[in-house]
Amino acid sequence: MIKVNQLAKNYGPIKAVNNLTFSAKKGDVLGFLGPNGAGKSTTMKILTGFISPSHGDATVCGLSVEDYPIEVKSKIGYMPENAPLYDDMTVLDFLSFIADLREIPKAAITHKIQEVLDLCALNGVKHQTIETLSKGFKRRLSLAQALIHDPEVLILDEPTDGLDPNQKHDVRELIKKLSHNKCIILSTHILEEVESVCNRAIIISNGEKKFDGTPEELKNKSSEHKLDDVFRAITTGESVQGVNL
């Protein structure tokens, strides 16, 4: 459903993404790993049509993100990094604004909103203004707006960042529940997260792909099955004890 072909993005002399190629199909939960500044968010911004690539192309559901931006955007649910939201709106107003822009029929809007409120456990705060919500609720609301149109493709930029362990658990369970009929890409620093929810992992560093495989394969590169060690060896290029790349 997602094909990325030799994608590159330059900011002046800096190569944020360099020659990145991968694909993902329905049912995949693809974990995007890499140190800060590796190009994870940039890749996601290109896929969602927020920025244009310098070279290469990306297709979502067979449509090029550059040539059919509106069609592509309507197939994607996107949770941007840090979950930006309109702080002065209430949760309900915000979700109905998103639903309306997503062209969900008027008759179905109330039902759809209730569905995502239940799914993301937001019922208790639905009348509150967004600025009064805690970080955990804001993340979940950002996830809710990404799910409201039941998209085929879900792109989540650090969905569990800043959540407490229980909330992290809930979000991971939710992602697993959604995964069977969607294609999900999520970025994270948390290596256990990849193990628990992803069926594939891609490691990028300095804008380039360093690893593409299952979390199991990644783990097996370390004699002690330590993901941390493998991650360090791959992204820094240093030799780490017990890791055989």
Next chain:
Amino acid sequence: MISHSVKVIFKKELKNYFSSPLGYVFLTIFIFAIGYVTFEPGRGSFFQMRQSDLSAFFKYVPWLFIILVPAVSMKLWAEEKKSGTIELLLTLPVTVTEAVLGKFLAAWAFLAIALICTFPLVLTVAYLGNPDLGVIFIGYIASFLLAGSFLAIGNFFSALTKNQVVSFILSVVFCYLFFMAGSPPTLEFLSSFSPKYVVNLFESLSVLDHFSSMSAGLIALGDLWFYAVLITGWVFGSIVLLTDKKQA
């Protein structure tokens, strides 16, 4: 012609003015200020002229707008960029053009509401005498178009920066420049060193000229064209700016 997305964004933005203090603070300040300067007991004021018309009112509208319209427009895009919500908005199935139009039209409608709220002044002159309501109506149209022009300038500078203060200051300066381009001191200064056609160009660009003839009740096709070109140009500029950011 107006797409669904423009309408949805328009509704959300307009509602936003009245769900935050901004809308009420603006309306209160605008109405008090315009009421005060209209009836202010100085030279050329309403009571000195002893005429039942609103020329004192229309004389001061542009000056208030130079400060107050940028106060409305400064947040349009700068705030979206600062808080990151621009990423949310532009990854929804919305084009940049639709987003710009929705926001711009909502802000313009809000300014129209502010103008409509000055209706007691019309009632006052109608009570005191027998004013030419046609002239007053055209004056209001001129004020509305002037608000749109300043707003288009402000919208552009808001799209240029993520800092609302920078956006505000640049907008005030450019609104002032456009407004004063045709004033005698500017033209005199220009004619001291530049050829006649430059002076003519500045004169024709002046918002002041177009505004004063209209607020005196004269409606010329040229004036309408002037506002149309000015507004479209600046709005188009902001669309180009925001689209360009994508490629950066």
